[in-house]
Amino acid sequence: MMWAHVGGGAAARVVVALAVLARTGTAQRAVPPVADSVPRPRYTALRSTAPIVVDGALDEAIWREGAPITDFRQAEPEQGKPSRVATRVRIAYDARALYVGIEADDSLGEAGIRVQDLRRKFDYFQNDLVGIVLDPVGDGRNSVSFQVTPYGAQRELEVYDGDRYNREWETVWRVRTRRGPRGWTAEVAIPWSSLRYRAGASTWGLNVIRGARRLYEFSGWNDWPRNLSPYRMDFAGRLEGLVPPPPRADLAWRPYVLGDALRADGGDRTRANVGGEVIWRPTTSLQVEGTVNTDFAQADVDRQVVNLRRFGVFFPERRQFFLENASLFTVHSGESFVVTPFFSRAIGLDAEGNPIAIRGGARAVLRDARTNAGALVIRQAGSGGLGDATIGVARLSRNVGGQSRLGGMVTARHDAGAPGGTDATATADAFVRFSPTTNASWMVSTSRDGATGRQGWAWSGFAGRQTNGLYTGLLSSLATDAYRPSTGFVSRGDVLYTSPAIIGDVRPSWKPSFLRGFKPAILADLYHGPRDGRLQEGYAQAYLDFVFMNGALVYPYVERHWQRPTADLALIPGVGVTAGRYAYRRAGLVARSDRSARLSATLDANTGGFFDGTLDRVTTAVRWVPRPQLAAELSWDASRLRDVGTPGMRVTTHLVAPELRLAWSPRLQLTAFYQYNTSVERGTLNARFSWEYAPLSYVFVVVNDRRRVGGDGGAPVPGVPASQLLVKVVHLFRR
Secondary structure: OOOOOOOOHHHHHHHHHHHHHOOOOOOOOOOOOOOOOOOOOEEEOEEOOOOOOOOOOOOOHHHHOOOOEOOOEEEEOOOOOEOOOOEEEEEEEOOOEEEEEEEEEOOOHHHHOOOOOOOOOOOOOOOOEEEEEEEOOOOOOEEEEEEEOOOOOEEEEEEEOOOEEEOOOOOOOEEEEEEEOOEEEEEEEEEHHHOOOOOOOOOEEEEEEEEEOOOOEEEEOOOOOOOOOOOOHHHOEEEEOOOOOOOOOEEEEEEEEEEEEEEEOOEEEEEEEEEEEEEEEOOOOEEEEEEEOOOOOOOOOOOOOOOOOOOOOOOOOOOHHHHOOHHHHOOOOOOOOOEEOOOHHHOOEOOOOOEOOEEEEEEEEEEOOOEEEEEEEEEEOOOOOOOOEEEEEEEEEEEEOOOEEEEEEEEEEEEOOOOOOOEEEEEEEEEEEEEOOEEEEEEEEEEEOOOOOOEEEEEEEEEEEEOOOEEEEEEEEEEOOOOOOOOOEEOOOOEEEEEEEEEEOEOOOOOOOOEEEEEEEEEEEEEEOOOOOOEEEEEEEEEEEEEEOOOOEEEEEEEEEEEOOOOOEEEEOOEEEOOOOEEEEEEEEEEEOOOOOOEEEEEEEEEEEEOOEEEEEEEEEEEEEEEOOEEEEEEEEEEEEEOOOOOOOEEEEEEEEEEEEEEEEOOEEEEEEEEEEOOOOEEEEEEEEEEEEEOOEEEEEEEEEEEEOHHHOOOEOOOOOOEEEEEEEEOOEEO
């Protein structure tokens, strides 16, 4: 039934063609085996009796002892073949830290290095890097990774079951690098207190990965299937010989002082504030945090969008306190259609993204080889005429078998002065990995409105298989009209969402040498009424992606859309459509050059029908990076609507966003970002200076400015500060 809208027999022929194409690729090494009987590579860590100075020089005697980790094999582009660049990695330790010494050769020396900028949390796919992936807990499914570029930029992340990422996790570790005629070297020190590990365990899961961006090659000490994650510990080797100190309690506190000057339509004001966090880790598995006067003034601003869909925009969380351990509390259905019982942006922000003061709160997180559990309680200042709000969430996830888990979560919110009782949700979820390439997950959730007593339901389910040649997946979600979690997010209520997808990865022997391969695909997003089964809207898309050896790509696509609004719609100011039945076709082209080059560009141009009119849309960006310390980008989104809702109607919107990043080092940076959005007549500036003067200790100077553009150019946005200057100092103390 779900394919009826795609075109019946035509869809079936495409599915068959994709399956055939996926089997016509070049003969390559098979997917790396994962059976326990297959020998895994092993490396014995070096015990250092002399101090190691982290300066990137690798001149200590320890870095000349023993055989290094070598023999890297490609995951991309040619699975299993030896890496085309030489990499030597040694791992050492003493009573204070785990150390990594890296030698990354390049045939062009320093001239061959590709680094886009010096930001922390750099792009994995667009930079040279070397990283280690560790499983200190030893459960074979969860990992942490520490990665570094030739210019010393750092990236750390936690990964659960190889596919759930906490990219915003931060911990204390130190890196220094040097570049030279052979390539680059790096020295890394990770304090034992920054890792959680089992007491007495001398063997950890380990992989070492390298990205050589000029060749667009990704390789590892133990290679993994190219279309899976390098963080899958079922493909990892073993790090042996460790004698870490017994885990001990760790106490840290992170206070801040803040000075803030605002100019708004209601007048000027200045303020000073203090607050911060206390972090106590009684064991390596348990962490407890308390926060007072929680502040996020230095967080990045939201990127504006011109929303022409019938769904609310899902803006990502950008505040560091809530980003930490976010993956533990995340239970939602996906990206195109989001249903989640808990979303941290429901705390401390109003519907327009303006801050609401947070009085304080506490969070506790437990992670070990069998259990992931957490609880969060926040006290938020009153808003909307109500008193202070208390928001709580509790989460439990239990590993079952080798690669599966079961979990549950409850949330509650009580606003002082609100009629009725407490808003609440209860959720159960599961993940099952049937094989290294096949998995499924589901979630079922219920919400109760404290004021009305209405109860709503939501669920989502996914099943998919990912091999080197073919991805097949089916995602389905449901949100009833009464499912309205005050602590979560729902793109739209009263919807049954279905999204099948088939994507090939074809690398035939006859392809030109400049092409890496082809990715033919067909997918659909369909939205039905959960009670009457009627189609509300949907689209089906087919494309053929040409992937180049340097990472560039080009793909044309065609789409078929259906819209069935039962009430008049207001899309953007000046554009609305009446209830009715609409069907139209669209076509477009996506092109992206090598994003690691000094000058690169992206383009998505599409045209065709739109409800009862037409829409021409262009989204493009140009990026210039003469050197990693300087990066400039200009993006532009233009939409031209004709005859939509009203014959003769003409509306054109523009969203222009220049961005500049200057860096003296990875620890001293200045960024400036401006957005000019004609659809809402608003211009927004965010400029931020940041200096990490000690590990995870910062000085921030931030300038924000939001004003109307167009007819009332320069006028402040009602209820929003027109301009803001703040200075914030955050210092991390550790016992």
